[in-house]
Amino acid sequence: MTFGRRDCLKALALTGTGFALNGCSFVTRRITQPVLADKIALPPTEIHPIVRLLNRTSFGPVPGQVAIVASQGIENYITEQLHPSNIEPQLLSLRLAPLETLQLQSSERGDELLDEMIRQMQMACILRATYSPHQLRERMVDFWTNHFNIYARKGSSAYFKPHDDLEVIRKHALGSVHDLIRSSAHSPAMLQYLDNQVNRKRDDHGAGANENYARELVELHTLGVHGGYTQKDVQEVARCLTGWTVEGRFLHRKGTFRYDDTAHDKGAKTVLGVTIPAGGGENDGDKVLDILVKHPATAKFISHKICKYFLGDQADSWTDKMADIYLKTDGDITQMLRPMLLSKEIQSASPILKRPFDYAVSAMRALNADTDGGKGIQMHLTQMGQPLFQWPMPDGYPDRTSAWTGSILARWNFATALCTEGVSGTSINWKKLQERIPGGDKNETTKQLMELITAHRADDASSKMRNQRIVKHVSTATKGKPHMQIASLIVASPDFQWR
Amino acid sequence: MESIKLGCDGRGNPLSEPITWSSRANSSLALNPSRRSFLLGTALATVSWLTASKSSLSDVAVGTKGSEYSGDILVTVFMRGGADGLNLVPPFFEDGYFKHRPSIGVKAPSDKKANIESRGLDLDGKFGLHPALSPILPLFHEGKMGVIHACGSLDQSRSHFEAMATMERGIPDQLTGAASGWLGRHLTSAERKSASPLRAVAFSNIMPDALRGATDAAALNSLSDFKLIVPTGQNESDLHSALADIYSDGGDAIAIAGRETIAVLDTLNRIDPTHYKATNNAVYPKSAFGEGLRQVACLIKGKVGLEVACLDHRGPYLWDTHVAQDSVFGAQAGDLASGLAAFAQDLGTELNRVTIVVMTEFGRRVQENAGIGTDHGRGGAMFVIGGSVNGGKVHGKWPGLADHQLDETGDLRVANDYRDILAEVVEKRLHNNATATIFPDFQTHPLGVLRS
Numbered sequence: 012m013t014f015g016r017r018d019c020l021k022a023l024a025l026t027g028t029g030f031a032l033n034g035c036s037f038v039t040r041r042i043t044q045p046v047l048a049d050k051i052a053l054p055p056t057e058i059h060p061i062v063r064l065l066n067r068t069s070f071g072p073v074p075g076q077v078a079i080v081a082s083q084g085i086e087n088y089i090t091e092q093l094h095p096s097n098i099e100p101q102l103l104s105l106r107l108a109p110l111e112t113l114q115l116q117s118s119e120r121g122d123e124l125l126d127e128m129i130r131q132m133q134m135a136c137i138l139r140a141t142y143s144p145h146q147l148r149e150r151m152v153d154f155w156t157n158h159f160n161i162y163a164r165k166g167s168s169a170y171f172k173p174h175d176d177l178e179v180i181r182k183h184a185l186g187s188v189h190d191l192i193r194s195s196a197h198s199p200a201m202l203q204y205l206d207n208q209v210n211r212k213r214d215d216h217g218a219g220a221n222e223n224y225a226r227e228l229v230e231l232h233t234l235g236v237h238g239g240y241t242q243k244d245v246q247e248v249a250r251c252l253t254g255w256t257v258e259g260r261f262l263h264r265k266g267t268f269r270y271d272d273t274a275h276d277k278g279a280k281t282v283l284g285v286t287i288p289a290g291g292g293e294n295d296g297d298k299v300l301d302i303l304v305k306h307p308a309t310a311k312f313i314s315h316k317i318c319k320y321f322l323g324d325q326a327d328s329w330t331d332k333m334a335d336i337y338l339k340t341d342g343d344i345t346q347m348l349r350p351m352l353l354s355k356e357i358q359s360a361s362p363i364l365k366r367p368f369d370y371a372v373s374a375m376r377a378l379n380a381d382t383d384g385g386k387g388i389q390m391h392l393t394q395m396g397q398p399l400f401q402w403p404m405p406d407g408y409p410d411r412t413s414a415w416t417g418s419i420l421a422r423w424n425f426a427t428a429l430c431t432e433g434v435s436g437t438s439i440n441w442k443k444l445q446e447r448i449p450g451g452d453k454n455e456t457t458k459q460l461m462e463l464i465t466a467h468r469a470d471d472a473s474s475k476m477r478n479q480r481i482v483k484h485v486s487t488a489t490k491g492k493p494h495m496q497i498a499s500l501i502v503a504s505p506d507f508q509w510r
Numbered sequence: 511m512e513s514i515k516l517g518c519d520g521r522g523n524p525l526s527e528p529i530t531w532s533s534r535a536n537s538s539l540a541l542n543p544s545r546r547s548f549l550l551g552t553a554l555a556t557v558s559w560l561t562a563s564k565s566s567l568s569d570v571a572v573g574t575k576g577s578e579y580s581g582d583i584l585v586t587v588f589m590r591g592g593a594d595g596l597n598l599v600p601p602f603f604e605d606g607y608f609k610h611r612p613s614i615g616v617k618a619p620s621d622k623k624a625n626i627e628s629r630g631l632d633l634d635g636k637f638g639l640h641p642a643l644s645p646i647l648p649l650f651h652e653g654k655m656g657v658i659h660a661c662g663s664l665d666q667s668r669s670h671f672e673a674m675a676t677m678e679r680g681i682p683d684q685l686t687g688a689a690s691g692w693l694g695r696h697l698t699s700a701e702r703k704s705a706s707p708l709r710a711v712a713f714s715n716i717m718p719d720a721l722r723g724a725t726d727a728a729a730l731n732s733l734s735d736f737k738l739i740v741p742t743g744q745n746e747s748d749l750h751s752a753l754a755d756i757y758s759d760g761g762d763a764i765a766i767a768g769r770e771t772i773a774v775l776d777t778l779n780r781i782d783p784t785h786y787k788a789t790n791n792a793v794y795p796k797s798a799f800g801e802g803l804r805q806v807a808c809l810i811k812g813k814v815g816l817e818v819a820c821l822d823h824r825g826p827y828l829w830d831t832h833v834a835q836d837s838v839f840g841a842q843a844g845d846l847a848s849g850l851a852a853f854a855q856d857l858g859t860e861l862n863r864v865t866i867v868v869m870t871e872f873g874r875r876v877q878e879n880a881g882i883g884t885d886h887g888r889g890g891a892m893f894v895i896g897g898s899v900n901g902g903k904v905h906g907k908w909p910g911l912a913d914h915q916l917d918e919t920g921d922l923r924v925a926n927d928y929r930d931i932l933a934e935v936v937e938k939r940l941h942n943n944a945t946a947t948i949f950p951d952f953q954t955h956p957l958g959v960l961r962s
Contacts, residue, residue, distance in 0.1 A: 039905055162689050403689035404689060416763050428739065480755045
């Protein structure tokens with residue numbers, strides 16, 4: 012462990028007082044409001060470093076987890092998370108098993124399955140984020156799913172996306188960025204979503220080359236919009252990728268990658284100053300990908316985006332270091348992440364607004380909710396503005412705070428529904444949580460629930476005031492279920508919106 | 511019921527059931543068509559109407575204070591199903607019109623032999639209006655309404671879904687390219703630090719394609735859907751005051767947005783949309799369209815920070831009039847016109863900061879068919895209504911109805927790209943110069959429908 016409060020934390024863990032971490036007042040730190048690039052105000056925060064770390068590297072702590080991480084040590088925890096096993100716990104495996112449409116070959120999927128397909132894809136995603144112990148992988152899946160965004164309702168994208176999810180995103184989530192970009196460029200879902208399946212050499216009528224995928228590959232997936240390429244480069248990349256399409260011929264395995272030589276532009280091309288000689292065929296595309304994945308602008312663009320995802324406004328402090336590792340290791344994600352995840356910055360970085368998916372999953376984890384990941388919870392994600400796999404634009408769900416601040420009403424309605432048995436297919440076993448919320452008067456219950464849900468005890472003045480406010484309104488709670496009302500107000504409160 | 515036999519499958523073939531557009535064309539964000547599938551997002555906000563009464567809010571807002579919105583409120587009305595532009599706005603000066611439409615053609619205003627109720631209403635000596643559009647005729651003559659004929663997209667599919675998707679996405683003629691909607695891109699490119707949670711509202715159970723990509727847009731069947739969901743055993747005012755209380759302080763973006771939301775709930779409570787009474791003796795038709803317009807008027811007058819409202823006009827029957835067109839067209843057009851007229855009247859002087867665009871995915875075949883209806887065509891009609899419209903005029907190019915002037919299928923050609931009109935609205939009335947983003951790969955040629 013790299014910092015000196017180990018013994019204190021250990022002692023706490025051993026005595027089973029996992030939620031009394033602020034007993035060591037020196038482990039919390041007050042973040043004064045920094046000057047912010049995007050001028051969005053963040054809340055001042057006093058939060059335990061392990062809670063902050065878990066909020067960033069996972070979809071939020073589950074009850075008791077802070078103490079466990081404290082006792083095993085942060086370094087051990089991060090190492091374990093960086094090298095997850097492929098085996099999921101039985102409960103999760105059992106719930107994923109019935110999602111049968113995800114196992115079908117693309118060619119076996121018919122039109123009528125579209126909605127069911129999208130429903131099951133979301134289910135799998137929600138279940139894994141909620142229950143997988145390999146949380147860092149789920150975080151990176153969330154990151155890459157948005158980086159290589161595919162809108163499941165465009166054309167037949169939904170039929171191809173499950174394959175993309177497994178063989179592109181999940182397979183390489185903690186692997187190599189090079190592999191991710193290369194396999195995404197061969198992914199039928201991506202080629203179809205960004206129109207590369209109709210990217211053909213210019214014909215006699217002047218029609219041809221569709222630049223959609225080429226442009227996003229360069230602008231969003233690799234170099235970034237300020238990565239130093241020209242419009243001519245985009246056109247040349249598109250020419251290199253002519254003929255990279257999706258198999259659709261009779262008696263062939265539909266829905267797989269296909270290189271169609273008859274559609275390929277066979278002339279010479281120049282991409283970012285590199286000449287690609289005539290007659291290269293399918294290799295032209297591979298050469299382009301090679302140029303792009305090794306480009307320093309790609310290293311920087313992707314590193315900055317990863318840092319932003321984990322550090323928010325403090326991203327700049329790690330971008331260059333991570334980009335160096337990218338270039339030295341051919342984009343090895345594990346090596347890029349490790350020093351940043353063990354840094355003090357991630358434990359103290361200023362708050363990042365949870366997107367609706369973060370918000371919903373972190374609430375379910377905090378309360379040990381039992382969810383089927385199905386229609387009930389999906390409806391709430393839609394209302395909060397983040398129906399999974401349904402962001403139409405290639406840039407993925409926005410990470411700007413300003414994009415999400417208007418969905419507060421939907422978040423409140425979710426918080427209430429979650430805590431009062433109002434989300435179908437999702438429930439909270441309050442009895443089982445009783446050891447953590449033994450109860451007492453309203454003040455006590457509120458304090459206990461606050462500790463349970465936010466995973467730390469906040470004794471600062473503003474938290475105390477918030478507790479008092481909640482308590483004040485519980486006086487009107489009826490039917491002997493004040494804990495439900497208290498919990499829903501805590502989940503709905505401003506504090507729980509940030510990670 | 512008539513709508514059954516009038517339905518078609520999107521390619522001109524009759525269906526045995528009424529068509530439901532939402533089944534495909536608008537399925538964008540509907541996981542399951544929920545009552546309240548609102549997608550909201552807004553910049554941190556000091557909404558203008560709040561700053562007056564709650565000045566403390568403007569003190570806590572940080573960052574560059576966004577300029578207050580100075581443009582018009584845009585109301586789009588999409589006539590779903592392909593409204594027949596040639597019967598909405600008949601070109602009485604064209605012999606071809608009467609030649610191709612012996613049964614269903616609207617009689618010329620000067621046709622003394624025809625029953626007076628069946629004669630068209632003269633606009634400019636050349637074009638006229640269907641008699642059922644009489645409620646909006648005064649708007650034309652008062653200079654508050656302009657008409658654009660022979661307009662549409664380059665989409666040649668004549669499929670409802672493809673044509674609608676093309677228009678709503680603001681793209682030329684194909685289903686590749688941008689998947690977001692033109693209004694979504696407008697809202698995103700004009701993102702505000704100061705915007706209302708009710709900045710963009712679609713009166714629909716799902717988000718229309720045009721708004722796709724905007725996180726700060728709400729799809730509501732009714733304003734009464736924008737509310738706290740209260741569990742049994744609690745009451746709404748308790749929950750409301752508890753949330754108001756825990757969001758009562760804090761200067762961060764969420765705390766501010768929370769107070770905004772509480773304020774919008776209070777406002778909706780105050781303006782009480784379900785019981786809103788129209789003014790100036792306006793009478794809205796008792797239809798889904800009339801109800802939608804009534805609620806938009808309520809929002810405009812309530813000054814809740816509305817910038818864009820999207821409505822569909824489906825009408826009592828359908829615009830997709832393949833069969834026995836005359837039996838339903840008057841009712842369709844009448845519902846549209848009486849709604850628009852009531853809206854304009856209700857708004858009174860507020861109409862000066864409103865622009866209404868009425869559009870459809872395509873017009874219909876010039877030649878009436880054997881079923882005394884019309885099949886899917888190309889060029890259609892658009893109406894633009896508002897305080898800054900160059901009204902009293904039929905704008906744009908007219909390609910003609912002589913046989914050699916029609917396209918190879920026998921359709922009125924598209925002489926005016928729909929994006930020319932929308933881009934003009936965006937630039938002149940919404941004060942957004944990002945038309946290159948909103949309508950990618952398109953060189954606009956303003957027709958002069960609006961004043962700056």
